[in-house]
Amino acid sequence: MTRIAFIGGGNMARSLIGGLIKTGVAAANLRVAEPLAQAREALGREFGISTYADNRQAAADTDVLVLAVKPQVMPAMHAELRDTLQRNRPLLISIAAGVRIDQLERWFGNLLPIVRCMPNTPALIGAGATGLCANLRVTPQQREQAQHILDAVGVTRWIHDESQMDTVTALSGSGPAYFFAIVEALEDAAVAQGMPRDTARILATQTCLGAGRMLVESNEAPSVLRQRVTSPNGTTQAALESFAADQLPRVVARAVAAATRRGAEMAASLDKD
Numbered sequence: 001m002t003r004i005a006f007i008g009g010g011n012m013a014r015s016l017i018g019g020l021i022k023t024g025v026a027a028a029n030l031r032v033a034e035p036l037a038q039a040r041e042a043l044g045r046e047f048g049i050s051t052y053a054d055n056r057q058a059a060a061d062t063d064v065l066v067l068a069v070k071p072q073v074m075p076a077m078h079a080e081l082r083d084t085l086q087r088n089r090p091l092l093i094s095i096a097a098g099v100r101i102d103q104l105e106r107w108f109g110n111l112l113p114i115v116r117c118m119p120n121t122p123a124l125i126g127a128g129a130t131g132l133c134a135n136l137r138v139t140p141q142q143r144e145q146a147q148h149i150l151d152a153v154g155v156t157r158w159i160h161d162e163s164q165m166d167t168v169t170a171l172s173g174s175g176p177a178y179f180f181a182i183v184e185a186l187e188d189a190a191v192a193q194g195m196p197r198d199t200a201r202i203l204a205t206q207t208c209l210g211a212g213r214m215l216v217e218s219n220e221a222p223s224v225l226r227q228r229v230t231s232p233n234g235t236t237q238a239a240l241e242s243f244a245a246d247q248l249p250r251v252v253a254r255a256v257a258a259a260t261r262r263g264a265e266m267a268a269s270l271d272k273d
């Protein structure tokens, strides 16, 4: 059985560990290193996995090492982990936004098989979306291992051109926040028209849940589903014309471009470390 160790036991690691256990991975094959005692003990209690305060101990003798720490913590970790990783050469999986494969190779060793991936927070409820990208040292079996870990929390797609990983981050990595911002705006708009907030929230929330499920379950293009809601000269048409007049596609494209640029900037700032 594949042994998987996590460095960093925060939100994303917790959702991946929970997803793996749900898919039948034995707790004995999972471990996590987390510096915060309270978070560490909670992970041990909840999932029955081994927990460590020391990253090196968690990284020893593992087949897969998942780096689930914030991007800015990453460069400093090489001093701690590089020797252990050079000895065992596990598959290294990084989920950090804006950290490139060449940087991971520089910090942790260029002989390592590395998968850079970008999940998102719906992974917490098994509805995540993840883009993955591998270096040339990753074997077909290791690709399957990486995919198995991320498939445990949602859908996965391999990205062949690493430069598109910043686009993945800007689309699905950050995307849940765009969606929540739209729900907030819908709720505020209804409240401004006099609706009680709790009513506005439940109607906006359930509308988004229903529309999201239709997208997934109907297999229809979003444009087709949109047209079905839009009666000629009706209420939806009035709203969509207002969106068009405010250049909604342009607003969204500019936001996604800003997030993409920020991913590249974050990587560039780590080059200075």
Ligand SMILES: NC(=O)c1ccc[n+]([C@@H]2O[C@H](COP(=O)([O-])OP(=O)(O)OC[C@H]3O[C@@H](n4cnc5c(N)ncnc54)[C@H](O)[C@@H]3O)[C@@H](O)[C@H]2O)c1
Pocket (backbone or CB within 6 Å): 007, 008, 009, 010, 011, 012, 013, 033, 034, 035, 036, 039, 055, 068, 069, 070, 071, 073, 095, 096, 097, 118, 119, 120, 121, 173
């Ligand atoms: N939250 C998201 O929407 C999201 C989505 C995709 C990818 N990511 C990426 O996932 C990574 C983790 O994000 P998160 O949201 O789980 O963050 P988080 O803050 O919840 O978790 C990070 C954990 O790392 C621990 N940590 C800090 N320093 C450490 C060290 N030196 N060694 C070991 N552990 C250490 C922290 O105590 C914390 O528990 C980030 O790199 C982020 O870019 C996040």
